[in-house]
Amino acid sequence: MEKPVVHPLIPIIIGVFSVALSAIFVKMTSADSGVTAFYRMLFSVLLMSPVFFMKYTQEIKKLSKKDWAFTSIAGIFLAFHFILWFESLNYTSVASSTVLVTLQPLFAFAGTYFFFKEKLSVKTLVSGAIAVLGSVLIGYGDFKISGSALYGDILALIACALITGYLLFGQDVRQRLSLITYTFVVYSFSTITLFFYIIAKGESFGPYPASEWMWFLLLAIIPNLLGHTLFNWSLKWVSTNVISIAILFEPVGAAILAYFILGELLSSSQIIGGTVVLCGIILFVADYGKIKSFFFRKRG
Incomplete structure (x- = not known):
């Protein structure tokens, strides 16, 4: 396998800071969750189209049936991840939602173990368990606040499972496809899924004030084209586990x-739970040898 032009950790860090803005942009919109997700993906596809159609259309012919299946499933998972996560922000706080939706190690560890046979060290499992404990503390605090906050937490957790599935399918396909082709196809499937979801739900495609279109466009440019695309680039060289752990810094x-x-204040349970989650991340990062083995891994 060829070496990347930069260490994968660099784009992953930039990606984490980019996706951290996503919840803020979503909170600033007044459109339905499905509509917000649809325009986020649609604008992403439109902005990518000139580059894709000028240089990468021939690669589409190389996609196998397996590649088409995996990219379509990844796109569908991504669509419903956005729907559920955006909806969770209507019920719970940005802090709680982002902590829970980025609690991916629980799902990523299981997925990479069963599908890619990646071995997990005891320290990796312990760090994941600590991060899970932190999320439980956050959920417990929200339950005491209101049942609707807990409902938002549950939606965020399901969204977490979906984004992990999206990354796992991408980890396989990205070994054979370029970043632009893979991302364009996945985002296109996601956009189509969201289009039919909006029709089924009877939500409105518009009109919206200029400020709404600005937030839709910013969601496409910063969290999507910068954040998620950098994660997809990194998947060629790193495990989903590494990205899942790194994304835990987003909250x-x-x-x-x-x-x-x-003006959202943090409750004591959010502060304690978030601190526990970060402790789990630090323990994982401290296991430098484990992380190093994830990078530039050989493909069997």
């Missing part, structure tokens, strides 16, 4: 932004 940035921009 920190999102919570800080929500405090200054939206």
